[in-house]
Amino acid sequence: MLLEELPPIQRFLNRVLALPIHMQNALFAEFMRRIADQSERARAAGTLDLGVETLRGEKIEQVSTEDLWTCPKSGAVTRIIGLEVTDPVYVLVAEEAISRNPDKLPMVNRASGRAALISARPMQMYDEDIVTLMRKAVRPNGSSYLEEARFESSAWEEIDRPEFAQIWEAEAASLPKTTTTKLYLLTGLLLPIWKDIPTTNERIYRVTPDGATAMIGRTLSEEGAASLRARFLVSNPQTPQEMLTAALGTTAPVDLGRGLTLTRRRVAGEMRLELGGADRGMIDGLNAKGS
Template sequence: LANGKLRSTTLDEFQKLTGLELEGEGGGLKEEMPPIQRWLNRILALRIAMQNAIFDEYLGLIEARIEAAKEAGTLDLGVESINAERITILDRTVIRRDQTSGAETEILRLDTEERYKPLALDRALRILGDDARPIVNRKSGKAAIRCSTYSLTDDDGEIVRRYELVRPTRTERMRQDLLLETMWEDASEADFSALWQAEVEEMSGKTRTNTLYLVTGLLLPVWDRLPDDHVQVWRLNTDDGQSFLGRIVPAPLVTKLADAFGIAATITVSGAETAKHVMGTAEITALGAYRLKRSLVAGQQRLELLDWPHTRLAELKVAGCFTEIIQHKTRMFVPVATAATVIDRITA
């Protein structure tokens, strides 16, 4: 509000409408703001249209921060659970043993097998309405429900309109302008139902396997030496009663963590894990002789390859990379859609 980034109102207008005095004598904000109850009471006394506009922008800002924290792994939700069909311990490495109690802190490499639980067609049909439209992707043969969701407000105060796509096995959010460039299109309920049911039947008997690195055991003495990102504590449960509690560490950070404790840990990180880590955290990550970073180019997040010599330009292009000349400089990028394969080729 003070920085003039809201579209619903300005600081001067807000003060006049609500009677709240927010600015001090020097022109800046007062050190002591009115209590939250007074804020809410004054806002609720405004016209309904103004109330809705203010709260829509406020919720958009909150959701943007929540999503950013989720991507960075810094959102604290307490202890969350992963319920798996099967958990297999592939290996375990002790990184600390308490001298008094003998309690150990370990890094476990786990394979988790989770069964897909697709949303049944009858429940999907109940979601449909004026603000939840059936759409299909003619190219992929998949169905989804397109719902309006909160817009985001970027750092410049611009409103970014978005849709939420509800799929049988997942939900994703997409900018409205980017959705228009895809193969998704409106569909009849009959076409939607046929494709939705086909995917439900296809996925019902399938499972997905993930490899996780879990720091478990006595966590408190080592907490400040664990990565600052991804501070979530997870409980992994299986149907046969197995349970593991600890901090999940992204694969690209395991070697760094092992080095911090002075132990040997040879970790093979897949291209998919590396790409996911860089896109999710924006951390610049070593990639063999190169480094990989997330870069915002033309409004889209890309994977950019750093430290590449021009003598290897042709080789990197054969591996699947592409270049663009931006501000008279040739920059190298890894396609996000095929990043896993391209990264594996580069590091082979």
């Protein structure tokens, strides 16, 4: 239906108010569930705008400080701060997980042997103009979303509660008691270089690392930090460290000399560096050195 063909909002609300109370409750419950799901997906993707957030953790350690750029007029410095945030891992017992997710079915993936509570029916998720059918999967270590096509072709199958509880508790017991996340904070003078900052994550945090002063900055992924280092710290790489920094910050090949190049690639979700232009003799030599 075209946008101009939709009824006015007043008419829509009047029709909602004319429904029986139990139908109104069901309608608004579904509406709030969809808002919560979309917000959760946006938070996981780093696109949920909450303004200035306070970064919290059981332990927040500042592990590195790098001067990225200095304003030639004011002398103000832009820095990349490396942080490690450690938090305890809270895992629900199976029965509590089931009670908190009444709309999900206890299932096991026969291929991996892992358990999850998965939505009994797919939901429509909107990403710009694209509508995708998704199911939410709740596991001992968190939640994620499965595209309906992937779910249908996977090895997930429904099981009874006793079997589910046994698999869930075994997996929960194997999880680490704490988790440590590495992130980077871009602090100091940001406005002059704002257009150069990667836009994959624009969350602003206020953080006070253990034993350090409070700071406010914009979060960066590891790849985003590498891209900024290559942009501002290495314009013409000459030393091995500069070449490595340049390679980590771009997907373009970096010339190492003697016909060799170093290129960053993502394979199966993992970043790796590939050496190009090496002949068999050089490869054998590198292997002999353990490279």
